[in-house]
Amino acid sequence: MSAVSSSSLCGGDPAMRSVVWFRRDLRVEDNPALAAAARAGGEVVPAYVWSPEEEGPYYPGRVSRWWISQSLKHLDASLRRLGAGKLVTRRSADAVVALLQLVRDTGATHVYFNHLYDPISLVRDHRLKEMLAAEGIVVQSFNADLLYEPWEVVDDERQPFTMFTAFWNRCLSMQYDPPAPLLPPKKINSGDLSMCPSEDLIFEDDSERGSNALLARAWTPGWQNADKALTAFLNGPLADYSVNRKKADSASTSLLSPHLHFGELSVRKVFHLVRMKQLVWSNEGNHAAEESCTLFLRSIGLREYSRYLSFNHPSSHERPLLAHLRFFPWVVNESYFKIWRQGRTGYPLVDAGMRELWATGWLHDRIRVVVSSFFVKVLQLPWRWGMKYFWDTLLDADLESDALGWQYITGSLPDSRELDRIDNPQFEGYKFDPHGEYVRRWIPELVRLPTEWIHHPWDAPVSVLQAAGIELGSNYPLPIVELDAAKARLQEALSEMWQLEAASRATMNNGMEEGLGDSSEVPFPEELQMEVDRATANVVMTVRRREDQMVPTMTSSLNRAETEVSADLGNSEDTRAQVPFHAHFHPRVEREDMIQNTEGPALRINGTHQHNIFQQPQNHRREALAPSVSEASSSWTGREGAVVPVWSPPAASGHSETFAADEADVSSRSYLDRHPQSHRLMNWSQLSQSL
DNA sequence: ATTAACTTCAC
DNA sequence: TGAAGTTAA
Numbered sequence: 001m002s003a004v005s006s007s008s009l010c011g012g013d014p015a016m017r018s019v020v021w022f023r024r025d026l027r028v029e030d031n032p033a034l035a036a037a038a039r040a041g042g043e044v045v046p047a048y049v050w051s052p053e054e055e056g057p058y059y060p061g062r063v064s065r066w067w068i069s070q071s072l073k074h075l076d077a078s079l080r081r082l083g084a085g086k087l088v089t090r091r092s093a094d095a096v097v098a099l100l101q102l103v104r105d106t107g108a109t110h111v112y113f114n115h116l117y118d119p120i121s122l123v124r125d126h127r128l129k130e131m132l133a134a135e136g137i138v139v140q141s142f143n144a145d146l147l148y149e150p151w152e153v154v155d156d157e158r159q160p161f162t163m164f165t166a167f168w169n170r171c172l173s174m175q176y177d178p179p180a181p182l183l184p185p186k187k188i189n190s191g192d193l194s195m196c197p198s199e200d201l202i203f204e205d206d207s208e209r210g211s212n213a214l215l216a217r218a219w220t221p222g223w224q225n226a227d228k229a230l231t232a233f234l235n236g237p238l239a240d241y242s243v244n245r246k247k248a249d250s251a252s253t254s255l256l257s258p259h260l261h262f263g264e265l266s267v268r269k270v271f272h273l274v275r276m277k278q279l280v281w282s283n284e285g286n287h288a289a290e291e292s293c294t295l296f297l298r299s300i301g302l303r304e305y306s307r308y309l310s311f312n313h314p315s316s317h318e319r320p321l322l323a324h325l326r327f328f329p330w331v332v333n334e335s336y337f338k339i340w341r342q343g344r345t346g347y348p349l350v351d352a353g354m355r356e357l358w359a360t361g362w363l364h365d366r367i368r369v370v371v372s373s374f375f376v377k378v379l380q381l382p383w384r385w386g387m388k389y390f391w392d393t394l395l396d397a398d399l400e401s402d403a404l405g406w407q408y409i410t411g412s413l414p415d416s417r418e419l420d421r422i423d424n425p426q427f428e429g430y431k432f433d434p435h436g437e438y439v440r441r442w443i444p445e446l447v448r449l450p451t452e453w454i455h456h457p458w459d460a461p462v463s464v465l466q467a468a469g470i471e472l473g474s475n476y477p478l479p480i481v482e483l484d485a486a487k488a489r490l491q492e493a494l495s496e497m498w499q500l501e502a503a504s505r506a507t508m509n510n511g512m513e514e515g516l517g518d519s520s521e522v523p524f525p526e527e528l529q530m531e532v533d534r535a536t537a538n539v540v541m542t543v544r545r546r547e548d549q550m551v552p553t554m555t556s557s558l559n560r561a562e563t564e565v566s567a568d569l570g571n572s573e574d575t576r577a578q579v580p581f582h583a584h585f586h587p588r589v590e591r592e593d594m595i596q597n598t599e600g601p602a603l604r605i606n607g608t609h610q611h612n613i614f615q616q617p618q619n620h621r622r623e624a625l626a627p628s629v630s631e632a633s634s635s636w637t638g639r640e641g642a643v644v645p646v647w648s649p650p651a652a653s654g655h656s657e658t659f660a661a662d663e664a665d666v667s668s669r670s671y672l673d674r675h676p677q678s679h680r681l682m683n684w685s686q687l688s689q690s691l
Numbered sequence: 692a693t694t695a696a697c698t699t700c701a702c
Numbered sequence: 703t704g705a706a707g708t709t710a711a
Binding site: 163164165168298299302305306369405407408413416417 | 701702
Binding site for chain 3: 417418421
């Protein structure tokens with residue numbers, strides 16, 4: 001793109017021109033940045049920068065990329081309808097560089113965008129503000145993603161909450177309501193953008209096209225479609241949410257999460273509409289429906305909390321927040337990992353979930369808990385591997401939400417479930433899938449097994465298995481790990497973890513700066529990494545035949561069964577009315593969304609480098625940035641444009657010491673003092689150490 | 692009415 | 703596991 005200066009390139013020379021930088025706020029309605037630009041008058045240049053290399057290992061997976069591409073088309077059409085020129089798109093390995101260039105190209109004097117709270121965005125956006133300010137450009141950023149900004153929600157000591165329930169209760173009882181949703185601007189004038197260079201963005205390669213075409217049958221990205229989905233949910237499934245949400249293939253999930261992830265839907269709109277429904281139902285005395293609203297809003301609350309955690313603890317996607325978990329000796333076993341991905345663990349509910357995830361990019365919330373809990377507690381694989389796999393495959397992959405979910409499952413949050421409690425997939429199976437319909441849908445080889453045995457085929461009499469055409473260990477696996485063995489290994493691992501933790505604390509008390517080794521730094525398996533050609537800033541789709549991933553089913557030794565299965569998956573399409581959508585990837589479709597990573601260290605997110613990024617001194621303390629709550633209620637709109645979420649150095653924050661992730665010299669002791677419910681674990685460990 | 696036993700569900 | 707809510711006595 002030419003560096004020729006600007007106004008000439010992009011037409012006229014208006015008094016004022018603004019760039020609106022779209023990211024994960026791909027909507028026209030209730031978009032404060034867009035509204036502010038439109039309100040300011042002058043010309044508005046809507047822009048999108050595709051810079052996935054910035055995400056390091058979290059390069060968006062195939063389904064995520066497909067969603068973005070569709071959503072951008074929709075956004076572009078909407079903007080044009082409002083009178084704007086095209087959505088200007090740029091491709092770069094560095095969004096800040098691309099944006100500076102765009103500002104120069106257009107001669108813009110103002111830049112508007114909405115806040116993001118993932119660690120990379122926090123740093124990048126701060127840098128952007130500084131660089132633009134240095135060039136005399138006015139930058140304003142807004143909250144478009146949350147009910148309340150993370151720094152607004154604090155406890156009585158004005159410290160961030162460390163437990164979800166308390167956090168959410170506070171959100172629900174704030175002095176002021178979340179801002180009411182904004183209407184779309186009536187008119188956007190972009191001036192003449194015909195000469196403003198835009199780059200074609202490539203979100204899929206040839207091999208992905210077939211699978212993506214199937215996605216389009218089940219999902220329609222785009223903010224107006226998101227809005228329709230919301231309306232449909234409010235008028236239908238929401239009322240029964242409290243009853244139905246427990247079923248594995250429940251028809252009453254909202255299916256809004258991918259829309260929310262890309263900001264096609266404003267949570268504030270969702271919140272207000274659900275609240276209104278709730279009032280109506282409450283007045284009618286419909287308690288079940290009222291409760292449904294409470295529960296659904298809670299899941300919105302969890303999404304809020306994930307941003308809250310990420311803002312307050314930017315390493316939460318890669319390091320356990322509770323320090324002792326860093327010493328957990330994970331089982332580094334790629335073959336277990338592969339078996340889990342393929343859905344061949346021998347536990348039907350787990351396998352069904354993994355195959356659904358693979359085939360559709362979707363998984364019911366409950367089943368996410370089942371498969372991730374199995375991953376962490378039975379297989380004891382490093383949780384970040386599982387999280388990365390979710391990132392690569394889920395349609396609603398969301399770094400903040402997934403980090404919260406996996407840390408919760410791993411027992412590394414103050415309010416986590418205990419790590420040493422293994423959930424039994426068999427019991428969960430009868431709970432979430434009492435008739436085995438879900439299992440039979442996704443594991444064709446078990447279709448003929450009676451419900452009595454469907455969740456524990458290993459206990460079934462030989463005659464029953466024979467009648468069902470099942471030969472355990474042959475066409476359906478025996479359990480990969482027995483639960484008793486898992487429990488035993490888990491106890492050993494925990495005891496080892498506490499010993500290491502104690503040793504590390506002793507080392508640090510002796511004046512050493514660093515503690516002992518950190519098991520949270522287990523690298524991703526190579527096949528989960530990607531290859532980025534930095535020179536061209538294009539991701540090179542290294543074609544790797546990942547046969548283990550192509551068919552969500554049998555071992556390769558069983559070709560006969562494999563054929564049956566693919567036929568079955570195809571046929572079942574019209575019989576799956578209850579399943580939220582009907583996308584089936586043909587099992588033979590070849591895909592290589594996993595790409596190998598040989599990129600240099602600059603963008604790599606590993607423990608140390610990441611740490612350095614955040615250790616860079618930043619002048620702004622959260623206290624300095626965050627207005628007081630009372631202030632906020634009175635002058636919200638006037639001030640919001642001035643506030644940027646800037647990660648505050650942990651040392652400056654008195655509270656951070658409860659979370660080891662933020663400071664090198666912090667042990668889990670302080671956390672344990674603060675969170676009495678963990679003392680049980682602590683006492684147990686002391687006991688085991690004294691043996 | 693008050694307590695104890697029993698069930699449910701966790702972010 | 704244990705807090706909260708529910709039922710039974």
